[in-house]
């Protein structure tokens with residue numbers, strides 16, 4: 452009998468303002484708590500999915516619509532294509548991230564599901580192959596394939612998408628002194644809809660700014676010129692259109708800037724926002740303000756985070772693991 456496992460896949464910031472669809476970062480609260488979905492896997496007579504956790508009730512009731520079920524069938528298909536067999540498993544999704552939050556909620560479920568399946572079946576797929584599988588499933592949900600949540604969620608750190616078959620991502624240097632104040636307002640923003648409101652073409656000036664910022668950012672991180680890196684963390688692609696979906700966005704930015712935040716932006720397609728800070732104290736002040744002023748309902752929350760070097764963690768599921 453194979454061992455039961457649990458995969459934890461962290462929340463992530465898509466775009467990180469300056470890298471629409473091509474830059475992402477994993478998140479870890481500095482208080483040591485977990486912020487991400489978990490998927491448990493164990494042997495069973497037939498496939499099943501059980502959904503638990505604080506945001507389970509916000510998902511469609513039928514498990515066939517759950518992205519984790521789709522991951523399982525897609526994984527089986529890919530195994531079959533490579534001549535391998537899959538025995539039935541029981542999966543449990545702990546839905547800890549709010550849906551449509553901008554924290555890579557569906558990505559977290561997808562990554563946890565594939566990581567659990569891959570480990571359980573003795574790692575048949577490479578990291579790059581798994582990333583392609585994760586991107587494919589993320590694309591089914593959000594309307595277009597983008598890796599800026601699944602990649603950092605799986606691999607950790609801050610990742611830049613290459614557009615190549617392999618490697619799918621490059622890992623960028625991290626500044627250990629940056630802290631991220633993040634705040635989820637409690638409302639849901641559909642990624643597909645937040646993509647639909649964007650213009651399908653960008654003008655020349657915007658394209659030049661986007662390219663210049665990304666080039667400068669990557670160089671500045673590699674040369675540890677972190678002030679320069681922060682100075683180009685500006686979203687010229689999505690924020691001008693998406694901020695109208697986010698009540699209180701301008702005030703949140705104004706406060707963060709008045710507190711000296713290095714940068715401020717929308718996490719993924721929102722409504723979560725993030726402020727990049729030079730100290731944990733500054734981040735805590737901004738997180739407190741956002742908690743009191745940006746949150747719209749009882750589902751909202753804020754955290755002070757850093758970008759963890761590691762992403763998804765798969766560990767044996769023991770009788771002592773939280774139910």
Ligand SMILES: Nc1ncnc2c1ncn2[C@@H]1O[C@H](COP(=O)(O)OP(=O)(O)OP(=O)(O)O)[C@@H](O)[C@H]1O
Nearest residue numbers: 517518550551552553554555556557560593641642
């Ligand atoms: N396990 C799952 N986790 C999240 N969404 C799921 C899951 N299974 C099915 N869905 C559906 O997928 C859609 C996800 O929508 P969307 O991509 O806007 O959200 P998201 O991935 O949660 O957003 P974000 O990346 O901003 O956190 C919703 O319609 C939701 O009901």
Ligand SMILES: N[C@@H](CCO)C(=O)O
Nearest residue numbers: 465472599642719720
């Ligand atoms: N890059 C994606 C991330 C979605 O979480 C977008 O901004 O649409």
